[in-house]
Amino acid sequence: MPAADVVVVGAGLAGLTLAYHLCAPGASVPLSVVLVDAPPGPLRPPPRTWCFWEPPGGPYDTALAASWPRLRVRGADGTATVVRPAPHRYKMLRSDAFEELVERRLARAPALRRVRATVTAVRDAPDGGGEVLALDERGEPLVLRGRRVFDSRPPRRLPPARTTLLQHFMGWFVRTGRPVFDPATADLMDFRTPQPERGLSFGYVLPLSPYTALVEYTEFSRAALDTDGYLRALGHYTHDVLRLGEFRVTARERGVIPMTDGRFPRREGHSVFRIGTAGGATRPSTGYTFTAVQRQSRTVAARLRAGRDLRMPPPYGARPRAMDAVLLRALDSGRVDGAEFFARLFREVPGERLLRFLDGSTRLPEDLLIGLRTPVAPMLRTVAELPFRARRAPDPHEADPHRVDPPPPPTPPTGHEESTA
Template identity: 40%
Template structure:
């Protein structure tokens, strides 16, 4: 006999924990029996999340550092972004995990289990793990047991990166300002840029990031970072204190929102922005919407507007088919538009008028054929 729950959350990563913490904090759910399953405890600072945001976010107390000055740099020039109230915020993975599990420890109706999910029966809500089976009315899954099949028109790029947390013995950084995208790095492997995220005068996260089809070797990432530090930052004396690696899918492949009793969340639920890889804020909005959905049965599940899917496909096509160097795509976007408009657009929160202005700022000879090809696809 499977143990019974109201809700089971699969995966205690960004999406599973964002949802679980909200369920723990909302008294409406105090009578629900909730199970959170992950294959392993979260003990490592395995990722750093950065988001742009206006005002306080749900996890505001976890913000490790914030910047009110951002730059986009390119060999052609540098753009100080006018943020108009937006801040760029950094949350450390380990702080998020500790906070989330401390919150769940105060919620007796939420149980945490470490086990490997092997199969989920959508029709019955049965979850089969290596060491037992569990059943619930609703399953929220960030565990992708099988990726949806690619269709011929689907585009798939990888955002892959290596970040070095570095420390210096002298003051080398300006903790008030960060580089959102610094394209003054070799583009030999495809679209590449570096995040420069100083959290003090002597400590920074420098992340070498690529939007390409294939990952690099460890040595190539290290070489990319070393080259940038030496030539762009003129920095040769530093200690690497932590290394962060990541691969994020950038695809217009349709991740199903739900299947029977399963609602997919996080990257598995299509919450990764296809054209940028940003996910954390989409997860927050989705988690918030799911609580409303649970409270008001019968309301449709939250879905992104179709036009943003189309814009993502066009942008992804330009990057994927290298119709214009990725460095130029993003530099032009920020050069020809105020940053707050770009942020709203990338957050799927712009209005149609703003989108027309954005479209008008892109090179027509590149984007119109990409849009037509995306319509046909």
């Protein structure tokens, strides 16, 4: 089988996004692309939700579940700060709608080939380019070759780091018996939740209508909770804090996102590259990934389609990565109150500027002004301490983004409603 121009391993967010941009119409000579997707089973990611901010008119707007012109953050005492981050809107995209949109483009791409297989290894080929070793659906060995290979599979282990936390969460899509949600306002962080000794926790409410919303409980801490822990936290938040009354759960989601100042290699060889979370696209201080994946994929696809040399751009610059390392250490050490830290930022920094800061796209003068809105003494102490902290492999019993113990409760099929206490 002749080598393709590009082999993309994995059909999750990063793999599908790169294929989407590689197969955009208009190329005089389309690139030949092989997209390798895992067969049905545990290697396939479950349905999930991505949120991001951008102005109206984005490439995925037709597939959005909802978007909001206002964001609200509530302090631990219930004080609400509402920001209008115009021209941005906060957008919610469900993975099934995203996949349908991408599939429509890929179905019209003449030089794209889909392969369903279980990948066992990705490496440089002895005669140049890269190769993917896999087992097809019958269990037969399969070798796929490409001039360049992009591997989006989650990392088997997190890199050595000075600080490693997890952003872990469970969410319910709920339907209430009375109108309790404001469809124009998303609650980005609601700190009226019991706070862990180190790190932070918050509620997250994304209204879809006056009667329906995604309600999540989220923690930034060293270890994920078990299922009972999430159920207790969500029960407290929905009943005691939000006071939703009677409601039904129509679907569930659960996830674990690494938050680390470890260095994710973007290159695994001369012709093998890592993309997505495995390539460092997850913002260490927030867990947001979607926008960085889009930015990186557009750049890679544009260079390849133009026949230019490929330089894998870092998802974030050196200054945002340094600031993230300071914040992670400050949270993990307990030097700063995480709930007050973020609540103060939203109170005192204009919404549009703060979103650009969280996305790593602010300029140095803006970063300095925002830094003055943080607890200066604890942050400076952390800055002075970081160069002397060694990078160590995370404790596998704590910072393991793949461990979910016990298994999460099953998600009911779309349309089936299930009562909750």
